[in-house]
Amino acid sequence: MRAAVVIDWLGPEGLEVQDVPSPPLGDGEVRIRVRAAGVNFADVLMSRGEYQVKPPRPFAPGLEVAGEVMELGTGVSELSIGQRVMAILHHGGFAEEAVTGADGVFPIPDAMSFEIAAGFAVVYGTAQMGLMLKAGLTAGETVLVHGAAGGVGLAAVEVAKAAGCRVIATAGGAAKLAVAAEHGADAGIDYSTEDVRERTKQLTDGVGADVVFDPVGGDVFDASLRATRQGGRILVVGFASGRVPQIPANILLVKNIQAIGFYWGAHRVLDPALMRQSFAALFDWFEAGKLHPHISETHDLAAAPQALAALVERRATGKVVLTP
Helix, strand or coil: CEEEEECCCCCHHHCEEEECCCCCCCCCEEEEEEEEEEECHHHHHHHHCCCCCCCCCCECCCCEEEEEEEEECCCCCCCCCCCEEEEECCCCCCECEEEEEHHHEEECCCCCCHHHHHCCHHHHHHHHHHHHHHCCCCCCCEEEECCCCCHHHHHHHHHHHHCCCEEEEEECCHHHHHHHHHCCCCEEEECCCCCHHHHHHHHCCCCCEEEEEECCCHHHHHHHHHHEEEEEEEEECCCCCCCCCCCCHHHHHHHCCEEEECCHHHHHHHCHHHHHHHHHHHHHHHHCCCCCCCEEEEECHHHHHHHHHHHHCCCCCEEEEECC
């Protein structure tokens, strides 16, 4: 099979497309013919050797795929050959075939394309489980979403709107804020030219946001501490800015703020039933027309370096997808 593989820790530009052996199939595992693979910033880190997991080289990055079931390992009975599915991987998605445990494979709605499904699991799973199940979002609350034109940020905008909330989106530039508005954001803040704290206060009559969804970190997180209302919640999702913020405990104390750390991928092991519950709710919303996943770029497998570069350079909105 063809795969875009990491040979050395050279980053995205070092990916090479090679013919490699198909991965072996073990007990409890599923082989999938990959029709589309989602591209995530974690793949960039993995290609540099900076991710928390360093697979033995050569290996293919890629944490999420969609396609058809090709083969079932011993003990797998809940899936069938030819079934349309999306899957969560530890790595290996940038290839024509992928193998993963059956616990990470989910049948998709008939109306969902492979391209949409490939970019659905990580961002919508993070947004729905984080906001609804970890932050306890309720209808009528105001949600401040950072990086709102990116994959997980845009998903958070849609999830918050589907939950009946008001959304204030932040992003760098008018074009990205326009994308967030198209997907339901009620107001926008350009954090390249505006003060996030002051604009949030203005947009909430001085009260602040009930919930902050933050995949950015850095200066944006620092501003969020002061843009959150008394008793509010900040969901820490990632650090796309490159700086991991340090949280002053006195601010949490004085404002009664909850800072909630949330690593979605860990729940495949920590609480797989919760993950399936989350996807069931998301698929219901998708079929009801409440979610409109946005794919800004689609690339052939050979263009994997360019696909990852779109994330590094922050020019992508929504998801970037490879189609092996």
